[in-house]
Amino acid sequence: MFVLNDTPIAPSDLAARLDRVLTEPAAHRYGLHMQNAGAALSALLYLRAQNAGVFPIHASLPPETAREMAQAAGCDVMLSDGLKQTALPQTGTAPRGGVLVQMSSGTTGAAKVITRTWAEIAAEVESYAAFFTASAAMTPVIACPVTHSYGLIAGVFVALHRGHVPVVLDSLNPKYILRRLRETDQPLLYTSPAMLHTLARLLPAEQRLYAANTSGTVLPEAWFQLIRARTTYLFQQYGCSEAGCVAINQDLQNPYDVGQPLPHVSLTAGRTGTPDAIRITIAGQTIDTGDLGRLNDSGMLVFTARADDMINVAGLNVYPQDIEKTVMALPGVSDAVAFRLPNPHSGARAGLLYSGTASEDSIRQACRAALAGYQQPALIRHLPALPRQANGKISRREIAAKFTPETADA
Numbered sequence: 001m002f003v004l005n006d007t008p009i010a011p012s013d014l015a016a017r018l019d020r021v022l023t024e025p026a027a028h029r030y031g032l033h034m035q036n037a038g039a040a041l042s043a044l045l046y047l048r049a050q051n052a053g054v055f056p057i058h059a060s061l062p063p064e065t066a067r068e069m070a071q072a073a074g075c076d077v078m079l080s081d082g083l084k085q086t087a088l089p090q091t092g093t094a095p096r097g098g099v100l101v102q103m104s105s106g107t108t109g110a111a112k113v114i115t116r117t118w119a120e121i122a123a124e125v126e127s128y129a130a131f132f133t134a135s136a137a138m139t140p141v142i143a144c145p146v147t148h149s150y151g152l153i154a155g156v157f158v159a160l161h162r163g164h165v166p167v168v169l170d171s172l173n174p175k176y177i178l179r180r181l182r183e184t185d186q187p188l189l190y191t192s193p194a195m196l197h198t199l200a201r202l203l204p205a206e207q208r209l210y211a212a213n214t215s216g217t218v219l220p221e222a223w224f225q226l227i228r229a230r231t232t233y234l235f236q237q238y239g240c241s242e243a244g245c246v247a248i249n250q251d252l253q254n255p256y257d258v259g260q261p262l263p264h265v266s267l268t269a270g271r272t273g274t275p276d277a278i279r280i281t282i283a284g285q286t287i288d289t290g291d292l293g294r295l296n297d298s299g300m301l302v303f304t305a306r307a308d309d310m311i312n313v314a315g316l317n318v319y320p321q322d323i324e325k326t327v328m329a330l331p332g333v334s335d336a337v338a339f340r341l342p343n344p345h346s347g348a349r350a351g352l353l354y355s356g357t358a359s360e361d362s363i364r365q366a367c368r369a370a371l372a373g374y375q376q377p378a379l380i381r382h383l384p385a386l387p388r389q390a391n392g393k394i395s396r397r398e399i400a401a402k403f404t405p406e407t408a409d410a
Contacts, residue, residue, distance in 0.1 A: 002156065003167045004038045005180075011042035018046050021083050029053030029096035031070025031078040031088065033063065037170045041146055041156070043079060048100075048118060055101035056147040073101045073113050102149060104241040114241045120283060124244045125157045127264035134233065134250040136162065138188035138211055143169040143177050143195060149244055150215050154237060155190040174198050186210060188233075194388070197223045200230040208232050214252075215239070217393040218303055218321075221328040222335055224255040238301060240289045243282050247301050256321065258293075258303045267301065270294035275304035275319070292319075309339070309396050313374040314346040320396070323350055323377060326370045332358035335386045339396040341378055341404055349378035351403060355385050379403065 001010055018025075025047060032047070032054055034040035040059065047054045055073045057066045063080070070078050071088045076096055078086040090096075100121055104112040129136075142155035146168060159166035167184055169177060178199060181187045189196070189212040196212055203209065211233035219227065219236075228234055238258035239245040246267060247259030261267040270276035275292040278301070292304040304319050311318040320338035327336040334356040341351040354363060360380045367376055381403060388394050 001165050002041065002160075003165060004041070005169055005171060007038070008165075009038045009042060011045045014039060014042040015046050017083060018043065021085070022050075025050040025052040026097040027095075028077050029055065029073075029075045029099070029101065031055045031057055031066065031073065031075035033057040033059070033061070033066040033070070033078065034081050035059050036081060037146075037168070039081070041168065043083075044146075044152075045160075051098050051118060053096045053099045053101060056152070058145055058147045069103070073103070074115075075101070102147075102241065112241070116242075116244070121153060121157070121244065123264050123283075124153060124262075125161050127262045128154060128245055128248070129158050129161050131260075131262050132158075132235075132248050132250065135188050135211065135213075135235065138186045138233075139164055139167065139184050141167045141169065141177075141181060141184055141187045141189050143172065143189060143191040149239075149241070150237075151190055154213070154215070154245055174202055178202065181209065188213060188235075190215075193217060193219055193223060196227055200227045203230050211235070213237060215245075218258065219255040220335055220388070221255065221325065222333075228252070238303070240280065240287060242287050243280050246280050246282070249300070256303050257300050259301055260299055261301065267295075269301060270304075277307065278303075306396075311338075311340045311348050311350050313343075313348055313350070316374045318350055318375050320350070323352060323367070323371065323375060326366060327352065327354055327363055330358055330362065330366050332356045332362070335388075337386055337394050337396065337399065338377065339400045339403075341400060343378065346374075350375065351379040351381075351400065352377035353381050353383055353386055353399065353403065355383050379405065 030047060030052060032040060032044055044054055044056055055070055055075050057069060067078055076088050076090045078088055099115045099117050102114050104114055140155050140159040142151045144151040146152045146156055156166050167180060169180060187210050193214050196214060209231040212231050213235040215237045234252045236249040236252045236258050237245045238247040246265045247261050249257050249259040266281040269278045271294060275294050278289045278291040278293045280287045290307050292307050294302050296302055305321060309320055323338035324336045327333055333354055336354040339351050341349050343349040360382060363380050
């Protein structure tokens with residue numbers, strides 16, 4: 001059982017119809033593309049129970065685009081509204097069932113097809129639920145796509161595993177989300193960082209969010225300060241597309257403290273204050289996340305930066321967060337991002353964009369006082385607002401391409 005917006009839905013109501021129309025579902029991989037969100041999630045839960053292969057596709061995508069994506073993901077059947085089945089040509093005879101298929105975010109390059117077995121996902125769900133004790137009595141309210149692992153696995157699957165009835169919201173109207181949170185007992189909100197920031201700004205002064213979980217990016221400092229002040233219980237989870245969630249912080253007080261490793265994974269990173277590659281070993285496979293971080297004395301994973309965001313200045317490492325934290329501490333700065341600029345002498349230098357009322361001169365003075373010479377931004381540019389994505393992430397590569405002096409806007 002789950003609730004879609006205000007309507008309780010029993011997935012078993014659709015199961016009898018699926019039993020009639022699907023032949024040997026465990027032998028197939030289905031591209032699941034439905035406008036009816038309740039039917040889509042019910043069908044996904046049914047296909048999981050049948051050990052079928054499933055590739056959930058966001059309803060907003062055009063049918064032809066969804067079909068092309070499903071075919072590229074190895075699906076041999078498209079399942080759409082009205083339980084319509086469309087055969088998708090595939091070569092080879094490799095098994096297609098028993099897996100959840102998803103696409104990586106593509107924020108660091110082309111999106112990749114990620115395939116994980118239902119057994120691997122069940123292990124993640126069990127580990128997540130057993131470890132994340134702070135949320136055990138809370139009711140998940142999922143205001144993010146359940147076509148992605150954050151909403152689907154951490155939100156829906158964990159809730160059902162615990163015997164909760166998850167509330168799935170496909171309306172992203174902030175006022176509606178706040179109303180549904182008020183109507184839910186001990187609600188734990190799963191949503192994007194940007195929506196969490198919006199909700200924190202909209203809350204009346206005397207109200208607080210009961211509990212919220214954030215994922216996908218380290219919260220920008222200004223967002224974190226507001227959200228932390230307006231939320232009673234604030235959690236952070238960390239992971240990657242290939243492994244799912246691998247760490248959880250059950251009391252987020254610093255946005256870079258992304259979590260303690262879950263029991264089903266082994267995680268390595270830097271030690272004693274020196275960042276190094278974050279690598280995950282799970283089910284005998286080692287995954288390089290592309291992130292840099294360190295494990296502190298309590299075993300907390302502290303995120304430093306994406307490895308490809310690090311700025312190498314004549315052999316010295318500059319981490320964007322060190323510049324950003326210095327600048328964000330200034331009054332009159334509401335947001336900041338540091339990025340790599342090419343330099344003919346040192347190989348690279350740091351650039352900085354910021355928003356707020358502070359002057360560029362005050363930014364420079366603060367950086368000179370707090371940072372080493374090689375950390376100083378070679379370019380500082382004020383913008384009315386930084387180009388963050390809906391989830392709060394920012395592409396430093398795109399910023400560098402636009403604001404490198406040779407190509408910067410006049």
